[in-house]
Every structure is written in structure tokens, then in C-alpha cells.
Amino acid sequence: MVEMMRRGEIWVANLNPPRGREVGKIRPVLILQDNALTAIGTPMIVVLPMTTQVYPAFKQWRITITARSRLLKDCQVIVDQPRTLDRSRFGEGPLATLSGEEMVAVERAFLGICGMAHHAIRPH
Numbered sequence: 001m002v003e004m005m006r007r008g009e010i011w012v013a014n015l016n017p018p019r020g021r022e023v024g025k026i027r028p029v030l031i032l033q034d035n036a037l038t039a040i041g042t043p044m045i046v047v048l049p050m051t052t053q054v055y056p057a058f059k060q061w062r063i064t065i066t067a068r069s070r071l072l073k074d075c076q077v078i079v080d081q082p083r084t085l086d087r088s089r090f091g092e093g094p095l096a097t098l099s100g101e102e103m104v105a106v107e108r109a110f111l112g113i114c115g116m117a118h119h120a121i122r123p124h
Contacts, residue, residue: 005038007034008102009093009094010075012090012093014090047083054075062079063106
């Protein structure tokens with residue numbers, strides 16, 4: 001079983017098999033789920049996939065994270081494709097942890113794609 005994952009950490013996960021245009025492959029994912037839910041042992045974890053294909057045109061919806069720690073390449077968080085994964089899909093991690101400022105950018109983008117951009121973002 002995977003060790004404790006925390007909101008804002010980047011882990012490796014297996015997103016295969018994809019359907020249609022879903023993101024697949026074994027890739028880094030950002031843990032989006034609240035730590036309290038993870039701590040009670042829920043078998044599912046809410047994540048946002050990441051990609052090394054950095055597209056500046058998508059910067060409103062895809063937040064760029066610079067390489068650091070064990071995250072070896074710059075990546076973008078694919079905010080518009082949230083997933084809920086079984087814990088068995090996770091491999092190594094955490095590769096890196098987002099800063100508070102980066103998490104706020106992810107939250108704003110996520111609220112935007114959900115049509116809730118006008119709602120306040122809770123402080124960390």
C-alpha cells in the first residue's frame with residue numbers, strides 16, 4: 001500500500017487504459033483531494049494529471065510547474081481533466097510539492113473550468 005499522500009504533492013500514477021481523448025500513460029499527477037479525506041483511508045484519490053507537453057496558450061487552464069526535487073522536467077497540471085483513482089494506481093512519490101502560490105493558481109483554474117470562478121478560494 002502507498003504511503004500517505006498529501007494535497008499539493010506530485011505522485012506517479014498509472015492512468016491506463018484511457019478511453020477516447022482521456023489522458024493515459026504512467027505519468028505524474030497532482031493530489032487535489034483534501035488531506036482529511038485521504039487520512040480516513042478512502043480507497044479513491046482525486047487527482048489532476050500532469051504533462052510535459054507545456055502549451056503556453058493553455059496557461060489559463062493548465063498551470064506550469066517548474067522542475068524540482070524528483071520532478072525532472074517542467075510540467076503543466078491538466079486542470080481540465082480531473083480524475084479519481086484507486087490507491088493501487090499510484091507508484092512512487094512524492095516527486096515534489098507545489099508551493100502555496102502554485103496551489104492557489106491550480107484552485108483558481110479548477111474553479112474556472114467548473115464554472116465557479118466567482119467563488120472565494122479558501123486560504124491554506
